[in-house]
Amino acid sequence: MKNKLQQLKDEISSQLNTVANNELLRDFENKYLSRKGKLGKLMKEIKDLGEDARKEIGQFANTTKQEINAKYLEIKKKFATGGPKNEFIDVTLPGNNVKHGHLHPITLIQKELEELFTSLGFIILDGPELESDFYNFEALNVSKHHPARDMQDTFYVDKKNEAGEYDLVMRTQTSPVQIRALEKHGAPLRGISVGRVFRSEATDVRHEHTFYQMEGLMVGEKLSFADMKGVLELVGKKLYGPETELRMRPKFYPFVEPGSNGEYTCFLCAGQGCRVCKHSGWLEILGCGMIHPDVLRASGVDPEKYTGFAFGFGLNRLVMLKYGIDDIRLFNSGDMRFLAQF
Amino acid sequence: MLLSLNWLKDHVAIPKNISPEDLAQKLTLHTVEVEKTESQAERFNQVVLAKILTIRKHPNADRLQVATVDAGQKEELSIVCGAPNIAVGQIVPLALPGAVLPNGIEIKEAKMRGEKSQGMLCAEDELGLGHNHDGIMVLPKGKPGQSFASYLKLDDIIIEVDNKSLSNRPDLWGHYGIAREISVILNTKLKALDFSQVKLSLPANKKSEGLKPLDIKVENYNLCPRYMAIKLDNIEIKESPAWLQARLIAVGSKPINNIVDITNYVMLELGQPLHAFDAQDITKIVVRSAKKNETIKTLDDKDRKLEDGQLLITDGQKALAIAGIMGGADSAISATTKSIIIESANFDAAAIRQGSTKLGLRTDASMRYEKALDPNLAENALKMAVELIQKDNKKVTLGSELSDLHQGFKSIPAIELDLGWLNNLVGQAIPVEKTKEILTNLGFVLTPTGKNKNGDETMSVKVPSWRATKDIAIKEDLAEEVMRLYGYNNVSGKLPEVSMEAPEKNEEIALEHKIRNILVKESKLTEVYNYSFTGEEELKKLNLDDANYIKLVNPISKQHTLLRQNLLPGLINNIRTNQYRYDDLGLFEIGGVFLNVFGNLKKNSQSEERLPYQEKQIGIALAGSKNELFSEIKSIVADLIYSLISPQIEASFVPTDMPIGYSDKELKAAINVLGKNIGTIVKVDENITKGNGLKKIVVMAELSFNELLKLVQNYGYKQYRAVPKYPPMVRDLAFVVDAKILYNDIRDALKNFHELITSVELFDVYVGDKLGANKKNLAFHVIYQSDERTLTTEEIDTIQNNLINHLQSKFEAQIRNF
Numbered sequence A: 001m002k003n004k005l006q007q008l009k010d011e012i013s014s015q016l017n018t019v020a021n022n023e024l025l026r027d028f029e030n031k032y033l034s035r036k037g038k039l040g041k042l043m044k045e046i047k048d049l050g051e052d053a054r055k056e057i058g059q060f061a062n063t064t065k066q067e068i069n070a071k072y073l074e075i076k077k078k079f080a081t082g083g084p085k086n087e088f089i090d091v092t093l094p095g096n097n098v099k100h101g102h103l104h105p106i107t108l109i110q111k112e113l114e115e116l117f118t119s120l121g122f123i124i125l126d127g128p129e130l131e132s133d134f135y136n137f138e139a140l141n142v143s144k145h146h147p148a149r150d151m152q153d154t155f156y157v158d159k160k161n162e163a164g165e166y167d168l169v170m171r172t173q174t175s176p177v178q179i180r181a182l183e184k185h186g187a188p189l190r191g192i193s194v195g196r197v198f199r200s201e202a203t204d205v206r207h208e209h210t211f212y213q214m215e216g217l218m219v220g221e222k223l224s225f226a227d228m229k230g231v232l233e234l235v236g237k238k239l240y241g242p243e244t245e246l247r248m249r250p251k252f253y254p255f256v257e258p259g260s261n262g263e264y265t266c267f268l269c270a271g272q273g274c275r276v277c278k279h280s281g282w283l284e285i286l287g288c289g290m291i292h293p294d295v296l297r298a299s300g301v302d303p304e305k306y307t308g309f310a311f312g313f314g315l316n317r318l319v320m321l322k323y324g325i326d327d328i329r330l331f332n333s334g335d336m337r338f339l340a341q342f
Numbered sequence B: 001m002l003l004s005l006n007w008l009k010d011h012v013a014i015p016k017n018i019s020p021e022d023l024a025q026k027l028t029l030h031t032v033e034v035e036k037t038e039s040q041a042e043r044f045n046q047v048v049l050a051k052i053l054t055i056r057k058h059p060n061a062d063r064l065q066v067a068t069v070d071a072g073q074k075e076e077l078s079i080v081c082g083a084p085n086i087a088v089g090q091i092v093p094l095a096l097p098g099a100v101l102p103n104g105i106e107i108k109e110a111k112m113r114g115e116k117s118q119g120m121l122c123a124e125d126e127l128g129l130g131h132n133h134d135g136i137m138v139l140p141k142g143k144p145g146q147s148f149a150s151y152l153k154l155d156d157i158i159i160e161v162d163n164k165s166l167s168n169r170p171d172l173w174g175h176y177g178i179a180r181e182i183s184v185i186l187n188t189k190l191k192a193l194d195f196s197q198v199k200l201s202l203p204a205n206k207k208s209e210g211l212k213p214l215d216i217k218v219e220n221y222n223l224c225p226r227y228m229a230i231k232l233d234n235i236e237i238k239e240s241p242a243w244l245q246a247r248l249i250a251v252g253s254k255p256i257n258n259i260v261d262i263t264n265y266v267m268l269e270l271g272q273p274l275h276a277f278d279a280q281d282i283t284k285i286v287v288r289s290a291k292k293n294e295t296i297k298t299l300d301d302k303d304r305k306l307e308d309g310q311l312l313i314t315d316g317q318k319a320l321a322i323a324g325i326m327g328g329a330d331s332a333i334s335a336t337t338k339s340i341i342i343e344s345a346n347f348d349a350a351a352i353r354q355g356s357t358k359l360g361l362r363t364d365a366s367m368r369y370e371k372a373l374d375p376n377l378a379e380n381a382l383k384m385a386v387e388l389i390q391k392d393n394k395k396v397t398l399g400s401e402l403s404d405l406h407q408g409f410k411s412i413p414a415i416e417l418d419l420g421w422l423n424n425l426v427g428q429a430i431p432v433e434k435t436k437e438i439l440t441n442l443g444f445v446l447t448p449t450g451k452n453k454n455g456d457e458t459m460s461v462k463v464p465s466w467r468a469t470k471d472i473a474i475k476e477d478l479a480e481e482v483m484r485l486y487g488y489n490n491v492s493g494k495l496p497e498v499s500m501e502a503p504e505k506n507e508e509i510a511l512e513h514k515i516r517n518i519l520v521k522e523s524k525l526t527e528v529y530n531y532s533f534t535g536e537e538e539l540k541k542l543n544l545d546d547a548n549y550i551k552l553v554n555p556i557s558k559q560h561t562l563l564r565q566n567l568l569p570g571l572i573n574n575i576r577t578n579q580y581r582y583d584d585l586g587l588f589e590i591g592g593v594f595l596n597v598f599g600n601l602k603k604n605s606q607s608e609e610r611l612p613y614q615e616k617q618i619g620i621a622l623a624g625s626k627n628e629l630f631s632e633i634k635s636i637v638a639d640l641i642y643s644l645i646s647p648q649i650e651a652s653f654v655p656t657d658m659p660i661g662y663s664d665k666e667l668k669a670a671i672n673v674l675g676k677n678i679g680t681i682v683k684v685d686e687n688i689t690k691g692n693g694l695k696k697i698v699v700m701a702e703l704s705f706n707e708l709l710k711l712v713q714n715y716g717y718k719q720y721r722a723v724p725k726y727p728p729m730v731r732d733l734a735f736v737v738d739a740k741i742l743y744n745d746i747r748d749a750l751k752n753f754h755e756l757i758t759s760v761e762l763f764d765v766y767v768g769d770k771l772g773a774n775k776k777n778l779a780f781h782v783i784y785q786s787d788e789r790t791l792t793t794e795e796i797d798t799i800q801n802n803l804i805n806h807l808q809s810k811f812e813a814q815i816r817n818f
Ligand SMILES: [Zn+2]
Pocket: A266, A267, A268, A269, A270, A271, A272, A273, A274, A275, A276, A277, A278, A279, A281, A282
């Protein structure tokens, strides 16, 4: 082993003397000094030797290595990139390009909301995108003849039930998850669900047939409208800052009673009024309400014992407001010029 | 829906200190969403009176003339005009640049066929003041430059309400209903409607004059719960009085003639649509469903084919009107009408809605009927119409007895309300008197029933008929009435009291996020969201069979007719979208796919029927010009498994016979982890990429999310292995073998050769002429290690030699010297 090392040292010394320029120096480095180079390998072999042998040769190996390194550095200095010491080095040159990946902006808002709600003790729920008529409409108190069930609003798929009716739809809201979750977990329950929903409508700058919602619900004994308001006020402050206020006004949804809209103080103008909030100082952000007793009943929950509230956010809208995006079609466009900004 | 403030003031006192904007906001916060308020003057902004000074022929257009006008400005204006009725000296309305007319036309200064035009002279219809488009509106007098609004003395305020926010409130589709809400919001008085003076039959002593009821038959009272009609004679068709026209104009309804205007007026007041027929040829009315192939020419002069079952008003033979939607042209009121039949009916909401959807015809009437109107409303509406017609023309007489066909109305059950329960639902106490006041003012009748065990008042609440058709049925509905009028914003939020609990973690969602993070942060990929739909054409281009895809019944575009079964089509589209702007693309999606087999989820808690199988997939696509992409995507997959599961569990790639339509014949493999295939990697066949307009090499990986989830749940905990006490020995080994011998097999042979070989690492693959045809050179680090002792060179040499022999005999490997 010692011989091998000595041989290599000699070989290296003679080679080093023939190195005439930077390029050859690099070749030399690869051949001998790199991790997979000859010296590197030999040093590894020495490491693998038994303890006694290693002790014996270790000292010699280290000195040899140091000598070689010293000589190498000396030569290297001679060929150093900067050439003579007084040559100018541009420190403003950029570093190498770094590649980046990007999460979809809906994913970003989804994570933000999921973190917020799990910190409040909500569980995260999930449900199918192709849903039955029962969960998407009937259990949510949307009657057989409600316009929402029209083909012009809802995508149906070519599967019929025994009565010969189309009974499967691309879910029009994340609300069916409420029912499935209550059936599975029972009351009390608090949970949220984020997902993709569908409406059969032509797309333009403001309309999409595929978009994203977050649904939340809380069911328990003696939950009240004031509780709902408290939770949603808290959510507003977490999303848009501690000064954010919630304004509510009546709005009809078949699956809640009473039903409400929720507007938060416009975070763009701090409620002063701007173009985005149509000079009202408020941004319409959510729908909510006390869960309709028929919906609780359909989920197997006794409405005389339990009450609850539900709320929904349109995620596309949240993201569009947050980043000032003016075309909803960008979300499903796969356009890197859009995606690479997040 | 447009509301006139003047009109509302007929019914309810609105204190002077409440501005229209205040009123709008209060309505929004308590009842319906007001979109905007606008003074009528604003609607005629930049519309002024002008006097025509000169007229000459347009040099380049026969039908046009060029007028100079005095519009009260320093200089005369030049206006190009197409109407033949203009003459020098006339006073006419002129829309100046910047005006937006009620019909939406925006006026700009323009050159018309080479002649400058600094505005537009307006016809009545362009100003929303009638349907007359015969010529420019000529005014009897007026001062050039005066604003048109002030000339017309337009002083009303128009409140625009979002129709969607009225969808569950049939009672709010007329001014009176809104006035009622305002009276409750402002706590001011609502004027009662009183039609007791209107007589729809002759006094008893005149019965001998021989008025008979009309011959009317209703075939199905489910579809038409009430049909009222009366004939009026000595009608004279003319323009409506000015006050009536002004009302209609204010809310965007064009005046037509006195009879039609009155029926519209009543509808806009009460929400009950009426229809007036010319009675001349009608001897009989039958309300029935359409038969096959029946047709009607409607008021808008369109011939319409009626679908089977469409509810009609007929004369026993042919259709007179489409019930609740639109009247027929043949029985329409005309200038010569002398006698009319006024219909005030109640139709089934669902029937009208379906009929209107099938016809693609939504009218003011159908919009109201489909909300489920109160059948009691029909009577007031008919009385009001008769009263207005007779007021307008004293000569009008009854031509028939009143007909009122119905089979009784559904009784309205009372709702038990416990104020203690109400306060619990609100979360704070609303003063008892306030609650009672709100309900009473809305028309509810309260009867005390005592107190509950906590001493809270209980009562029985009778719902007024106009709220009972679908709107209010249970105590929660009453709670909403009280709360919205008390004010949602007067309820103070509080945080719920709950028992402390750590939320159960959703493993699936957590894994989704983990995968996203790894692919984005480590592999520098960009996440895309693609549509859940694909189409026949798209699949064909990818050489995929569309036979077993779930179809949309009502797709809205040819590209989106099927539910996707993998993520590839979307990713291919993404590459096409971006290929000219980026040299290299790395994209992925985690998304749902839909298979045409039953899954686990039930359709309904009561049935055993299942939904189609749905699962998430992970799709990764790389596009670029380098051949190494296939190897790159392997690294990405391997890194994903490494990071998600464990550094000790590796992804390997095994040859697959799986038919993958879009794949290169050679460059495809299954992704194998712990003996289980969890996905595939492929290079997309070059004919396919070309066929899809792609200019790049494309490689794809598809992984099953569920399989990954199982792996993570079973193995995804990292366990510490003690740092080896004894050093490893590394021997390098390079050899040439037949190119067809798989790396996987050689690796396994090396790895399994001896228990002291703890791992092997491929560090070089070389294929080249020097080796000869169909040969490859592989170079490995072979790592020997023991947990118990330091290995000696001699023993490793022996094993390594045996290993070499083994490779020589097993793979005919030619060992290359190191
Ligand atoms: Zn704002």
